[in-house]
Amino acid sequence: GRKVLALHRRKIADLDVKNLEIGKWRYLTDNEVKRLLELDK
Numbered sequence: 634g635r636k637v638l639a640l641h642r643r644k645i646a647d648l649d650v651k652n653l654e655i656g657k658w659r660y661l662t663d664n665e666v667k668r669l670l671e672l673d674k
Contacts, residue, residue: 646672 642650648665661669 645669 642653642655644650646669648661648669653659
């Protein structure tokens, strides 16, 4: 793959990453998935 030169952590809708450590990830909750899918309607 390619090297990442810069990565900006963003907020999408009401989801944010303020409590997520750099380099970490987490699964979305069922409710978060539902809210994101509703944005596409």
